[in-house]
Amino acid sequence: MRFGVLGATQAYAADGSVLPVTGVRLRALLVLLLLDADRTVTPQRLTDGVYGDRPPEQAANALQSQVSRLRRSLPGVPIEFGPAGYRLAIDRQRVDVHRFTALAEAGRAALAAGDPAGAAALLRDALGLWRGEPLADVTVAPFAAAEAARLRQARLAAVEDRVEAELALAPAAAPLIAELRDLVAAHPLRERLHGLLMRALHGAGRRAEALAVYADARRVLAEELGTDPSAELVALHTALLRDDAAPPARLPSPLTSFVGRDGECGASGSCSARRGWSPCTDRAAPARPGWPPPSPPATTARCAWWSWPLSHPGRR
Known part of the structure; x- marks a missing residue:
């Protein structure tokens, strides 16, 4: 069965x-x-x-x-x-959702262990289990909205891991750049996607475009969340400015679990609603007005409408 x-x-x-x-x-x-x-x-x-x-x-x-x-x-x-x-x-x-979770976790572990080929294969298998929107025929059920949001974010994390694995195998792959541009457009507050696109463009010898992606990310984060890019994205930007041959390999996945907690996510939810976005990021919007806002501590989780409890390799 x-x-x-x-x-x-x-x-x-x-x-x-x-x-x-x-x-x-x-x-x-x-x-x-x-x-x-x-x-x-x-x-x-x-x-x-x-x-x-x-x-x-x-x-x-x-x-x-x-x-x-x-x-x-x-x-x-x-x-x-x-x-x-x-x-x-x-x-x-x-059950496909549990099979997906197991394959995605195995792929993430392989990626962390330095096996991008194995990771890419596992993550493709995981993503191949998806047939459309999760819980598509029970959307009116009281639990469905939050659960479907969690699953969509788990899928997006697996897509990011798969792209990162494929980027390690073929740094200058044009299809990855096109896919990443679409993903960044759909999830403009997700810093890891910006970082992956920057790395892909750098690998293709398009350094100026990679730097422009960082500028766009910095502007969007400031306008929508009132915050600066994460230390990881700044480090990647610095490496590209120096034109390092091997920029930092990866940005961490978000670690938040704010699904359905609108009261705790009002700051970022309200700013995202103006554009109809469903962001997933990992730093809270400032609780009080004022520019520039105070920098949050490194352990602060970035607030979002939809996120999920998903561990990054090595950070349990």
């Missing part, structure tokens, strides 16, 4: 036949169990995820009824009930 949530919800029997799961609430229940496959999910979490803030009067009975329907839709799939809640007792690697 295998299951998918990186797109529309999918369920396949052992023989490869499709197991139809009809109805938004039933699919939402399945997705919640798949996201925590082989782990116990409390009845309260399932009820909140299926019914939101308007549960039926007999919520426990209604949930039991939905679970019974799901069992009939997925014959042979063990949905166990215990004192703490329900558990979909399957191998997590049978």
